[in-house]
Amino acid sequence: MTAGDGVLSQALVWLNDPLTWTEQGGILELTGEHLLMTAAAVGAAAAVAIPVGAWLGHTDRGAGLVVWLTNASRALPTLGIVFLLASAGLFGNTATVIAAAFFAAPVLLVNTYEGVRGADPDARDAARGMGMSDGRILLQVELPLAVTLVSAGLRTTIVQVVATIPLAALAGGGGLGKIITFGLGTQRYGEVLAGGVIVALLCLAIDGALAVGQRIATPAPLRVRSG
Amino acid sequence: MPGNPWFSWSYVVGNAPALWQRTLDHVGVTVEAVAISTAIAVPLGVLISRSRWMSGPVLGAAAVLYTIPSLGLFAILAPLLGIGRTPVLIGLVVYSLLIILRNTTAGLATVDPAVVDAARGLGYGPGRLLLQVALPSALPSIVAGVRLATVSSVALVTVGVVVGFGGLGQIMFQGFRNNLYRAEIMTATIGTILIALVLDLVLWAAGRALTPWLRRRSA
Known part of the structure; x- marks a missing residue:
């Protein structure tokens, strides 16, 4: 089975077949499903983590909680969470989206928290002196200053979620992971290899696109180091 | 579903040998991967921190x-290297590499130049300077990197299910296929978290023992 050549040519033959891409349940459809699941997970995580992170950063509270959350989220095995959600009645895609959102939230929370808390105190003072309310200070002063860190957090989060969604296939769901599990189940290792390469390339492409987006989202005066 | 509890002590007792074997697999592949990764990343970090x-x-x-x-x-990796432990081991080495590499270079970058100067003035050669001054100064950062790599690796091993070597992940997957046997999935998930906590604690203690000067300063 270590005959790399055979596997490689199988992968190329499979990738060269137009039907592989366009058929029902083909690569294009699975990629679309993959991206939709990513959007759902990131959207859910952002809807909770950004407001909470911004508020904690603004009031300068909860530093201990934030640190604990980041550390704890690293030790949790995503796969276990997906299976546990599945056994609670939430199958495949739903379970994976929830698990991915769960793991994405701490990154966003920490970055928003640090960004808002790290806003220049002079700017905050000036805003207060001009009579701005707390809400306006947060929205018009602190959050714009935090945009570098928040967009960096979003980039990390999105790439991480794209990389997590393939696990759905192990729990009976869809997305690009399906190519890999199907190939393994049927011992077509060429497809496994092709599936792995597609998932890897999607991640790298999205990371690259987001790097450009991150640069555009960062206001010119804050572009000290290009990341 | 009354017949499917989240926790079941009798499951743990009844399957103790299998659980223990998977735990050993899990710890073994993690420790080996992080050790290989450290052996590559620290020298590489020293090398690249010298040339911009x-x-x-x-x-x-x-x-x-x-x-x-x-x-x-x-x-x-699996179609090229075969199913089983090897692709998981290599995968973990690759992921740990960046974490440890980053922390090594970051640690070396923060070595106090005055200390380096003082050592040079005392007649330290480049080799001794590296081993007795620069690396000990960077050690806390390197240990932090190794800890992070270990904790992340423990969680990652479970994904190895896909190539048939997932440590406790195998038990999770078995529970999933076993009509969603909750106690089995829960036991393996908690076991994975415990492995991460224990290894992190061991590394923390090792880091503390290796850097006695930090304790003296803070005491």
Whole structure:
């Protein structure tokens, strides 16, 4: 089975077949499903983590909680969470989206928290002196200053979620992971290899696109180091 | 569902040998991967922190490898290396590499130049300077990197299910296929978290023992 050549040519033959891409349940459809699941997970995580992170950063509270959350989220095995959600009645895609959102939230929370808390105190003072309310200070002063860190957090989060969604296939769901599990189940290792390469390339492409987006989202005066 | 509890002590007792075997697999592959990764990343970190033109490409390449999803990487490696432990081990080495490399270079960058000057004035050669001054100063950062790599690796091993070597992940998957046997999945998940906590604690203690001067200062 270590005959790399055979596997490689199988992968190329499979990738060269137009039907592989366009058929029902083909690569294009699975990629679309993959991206939709990513959007759902990131959207859910952002809807909770950004407001909470911004508020904690603004009031300068909860530093201990934030640190604990980041550390704890690293030790949790995503796969276990997906299976546990599945056994609670939430199958495949739903379970994976929830698990991915769960793991994405701490990154966003920490970055928003640090960004808002790290806003220049002079700017905050000036805003207060001009009579701005707390809400306006947060929205018009602190959050714009935090945009570098928040967009960096979003980039990390999105790439991480794209990389997590393939696990759905192990729990009976869809997305690009399906190519890999199907190939393994049927011992077509060429497809496994092709599936792995597609998932890897999607991640790298999205990371690259987001790097450009991150640069555009960062206001010119804050572009000290290009990341 | 009354017949499917979340926790079941009798399951743990009845399956203790299998659980223990998977735990040993899990710990073994994690420790081996992080050890290999440390052995590569620390010397490489020393090397690239000396030449500016090398550090960009090396860190960049490690970051690209780190971006590849674990399931994808295992799927790429398995057809080439065979199903089982090897693709998981290599995958974990690759992911740990970036974390440890970054922390090594960051640690070396914060070595106090005055201390380096003083050592040089005392007649330390480059080798002794590295081993007795620069590396000990960077040690807390390196240990932090090794801890982070270990904790992340423990969680990643479970994905190895896809190539048939997932440590406790095998038990999780078995529970999933076993009509969603909750106690089995829960036991394996908690076991994975415990492995991460124990290994982190061991490394923390080792780091503390290796840097006695930090304790003296804070005491």
